[in-house]
Amino acid sequence: MITILIFINLLNESTYQDMAFIFNIGIYAFSLGGSVILLLYHITLYWQYKDNLLRSFCFYLFSLSVLLIFRFYILDTKGFESTSMNISAIKISEFLEMIMYFGYIKYVTDAIDFDKSKYSKLTTSINIVLTIILIYAAFSLFLGPNSFIELNSLGIIVRVLIFSLAIILFFQSFNITDNAILIYIQIGAGFYFMLSLISFLMTFVMFNIGLIRPIHVLLVGTLIDLIIFSLAMAKRNKLQIINAEKSLSLRELELQNYKFKQELAIKEQKEKDRKSIAMDLHDDLGSSISSIRFAIESAKNSTESEYFNALDKIEKVSSRSMDKISEMIWTLKSEDTYIETLEDRIRNYLYEISGICAVDFSIHCDSKLKLLNLNLNARKNIWLIIKEGITNICKHSKAKSARISIENQDTLKIILEDDGIGFPEQIRKDRNGLENLKVRTEELSGIMTMDNSKTGGALLIFEFDIPKIRD
Template identity: 25%
Template sequence: MSTNSHPRFVSANTNRYHPFHKAFKHTFFYILLFCFVNNSYSQWADSMVVEASDIRFQKAIGKQTLFTSAPKNEVKDADIYKLPYKQTPGHYLPHQLPSKLVERDCFLEFALKNSADTAISVCFIPGSYCRLITLFKAQIDNIPGTLIRLPDSLINDDRNNGVKRIHLLPHEKAVFFSRFNFVRTNVNSLIPRLIMDDYLKQWTTLQRERDGMLYVFTYTVSGVLLFMIFYSLAVYIQSRNKEFVFYAGYTFLTCSLLFLKSYFDTTANWFNFFYEEYLDFMIMTASVVVYQIFMRKFTNSKEVYPLLDKILRYFNILLICASIVFSVVYFFTDWYIMLNIMENAIKQLFFVTGVVFIAYSIKKKNPLLNYLAAGNFSLIFLSVISYIIILTGWKLVQKDPTSIFNRALFYYEFGLVLELGFFLSGLAFKNRRDIIERVKERERLKLENERKEFDKQMAVMAAKQEERNRISADMHDELGSGVTAIRLMSEIMKSRLKGDVVPELEKISNSANELLGKMNTIIWTMKSSNDTLESLIAYIRAHAIEYFDSTPIECRVQLPALIPQAEVSGEKRRNIFLSIKEALNNAMKHSQASQIQIIISTNDKLLMIKICDNGVGIDADKLRRFGNGLSNMRRRMESIDGSFKIESKIEAEKNCVLTFEAPI
């Protein structure tokens, strides 16, 4: 670049005048230039020169510094003093630096003097997130002839992004020029500052302590998110629900974003520059993409909310494409304004996605969606507050500018905490709902299995009953007719003998009668149509009256006033009837009674039959005679969960009472 660009130089335009005239004008120009330059640099000594010996700790020199910029790599080191430097407003705070300066080479000019009798070392910092810093030194009264580049004495401090050490001899006065570039981010600042070399470490510590509460809060939130990572992975291992893998990914990305932001804050190394320029935004975008995938899996939107699933899927595709374009611009160009525009556009896309999800959730009125929507609303609302603080520098606590409540990052992190709280509430609701649904499903499967088992048993019972009916029909049709024929023929033979008694023929007739009675009993027990309590009672009554009909014993049967509608299986009817039949047979043979009373009573759960006679009763010696019959009755009743009891008393009309009880 030529000297024409410096405001302290006046150039002569090329013209067509006489060569003598032209030479005169050039001579006059250089005389004026010499006077102007000397007069200009005399101003440094009067008002703009910084007295280094007066600095006790640190001093911001923005108002005593001149600033300019130029396209990158167009200004040679030898021409750095020729640039059009001008007074700056003092400094540019973070988020206030003009975007166009990030794409250009920046230059500072300032003058220092040391009035002390000893040498002084000070550290120069142009601002935050500055890189490729070089320093040039020249004598004030002869800048072009004394301009030199200072050695690269860069101090790689842990918490500063570039510090240059300046050494001043006793009573030395000099002008300094600095060339540097800004990192492509919106958090860089231009705050030229001089710090005494001995106090650099203390100054960086104080800078760090200004945000001490914010760092504590950030690390706390990062710890909570780390816990959620382990929790989500544990839930996935137990339940194999893939949505928790995506939530673990989301929390990991968010935790990394916050932790790296706090840990590397203003650190001077390539990774922090790369993080501020590119990586933090990519992590944020990836976290949003993964979170939207999680929401789709968590709410089962593909099946339950197809419209919401389609919207979130399209937003994800759009975010991925925008991130690819952003990466191409970052890695293959030096543009910052375009990156800043794209970053703001993608963040607005985040906002639109959240608003659409919240509106859809409110419309659906689903509790699970409402929990997630409340979390999204909290994060969006507090992120908007954070963005307003960044743009306007708004301070909620005016009395304490360093308060945590004045920091934009605090509100974003607080929004993440609220979102996490609402997510846990939604997770608890979903788990409770899933547990209820699983219990209902188990009950449904249990009832279904019980129904199938019941149907199976009913089918088996129906098959058995059908077989019983078939056997009873065959017995009635085949055996019954045969036995009846034997009895008839025996009776015919007795009538033909005309009074001659043949014992064998009498036995044949009696055996046929007994066999026919037993077969009728078996047929009665096997027929399913008789499986009722009413049929059992009627059959017992009919058998008792018929049994004592041709005997001197008077038999009376007392029936209940109301017989309940109860089903009694064939096996149970058979055991009850045979027990009653055995009791009546014993009474006929051994009781010597003239009266027998059968009392039948029922309720909803029990059938009770009492057989009372006025005979000789039963004593211990007589029990031995028909003990086998009594044991058979007891065994039969116990086989159907019933009971059998004997009472022998000397009363007016009841000397023996047999009690049979059976559940129905």
């Protein structure tokens, strides 16, 4: 569209009647329109993907567009002939062209994407040539007004270096095997190098083909390279989207597999916990039934006093069995309400033993505990730890008061503290008197700490990592 509008404007202007001039400016207009459109398109892509190769290509397109705009301006105002341009315009044009070559080498290097550590000499050569380009570009701006010959000579040398490096990079690209767009780069670069060489030779021998000048050949090569590389970038973006979708699908499958394994592990753990509880219940009931059976057998041929003793024993054993069954049922049923009912369970137990335990207990449960769902094994062992801790305080502490605290901080913490006689030194060292508590704590991968409190009584702290006991 830009090119068409420019041509319409040219044809309508009476000052642009010379066909050679119209052909000349037409090539520039077409090249400028193409480079600007491609620049805007790839800036949009870079804004979306933030890709380093797109960034290099956008810089090259920008520097090319600025060069073409400047030359188009000179052509429009002065009627472009290199010999008719003043030295200032030539220096600016040379500077912009070198920046364009700098951008070209950068984007070709990024596009080939070779192993820079493996080809360290090539990497060093690229950096040297890029540095020379920048130095020459800056130097060209500060040459004196009578330095056209020096500028032309240095420009030829720098261009030979650039062309030689581009040829090396071109052949280096054939050593790369895992680049999906490399064939596009090779084709585009092949056209560009071939037409650049023709343009260079035409410039060197000062030869034109009719209306076609060396710069026209170079611009055609540039446009072909840009179009082919744009097709390569389109394919690259498409492949990236496909690979991203595949990667996402793979991650989703991995996540589903992970969730399945987690669910399976939870089911296996629950089944293991249920079997453990069933075995405990079986052992307890089996032992109780055996005791009751033995008491009944003893009572058959016993005296009256022995008979009543046997009945008393049967009653106590039956009562203990019922308590154990009640505990097991509560543990199994209270999956969602365990923490909420735990405090009530502790208070009920303290009420049941109040006739034989003179210790005054206080209970504190963190309000955040209501948000915590524990697995079956944790529910069973935490209750038994608290229950056995209460029993030990009642039997051995000689305390007047005790505190039970359950906190939900970074860990689940259970604190049992009394104002009794504390732990004897020997028990604190070997913990033999608290072996059951230790075993139950370790079964939940927890830590048991025992010490004497500030008041001289016993202090027991049980800490559990919440993810390990959560349902």
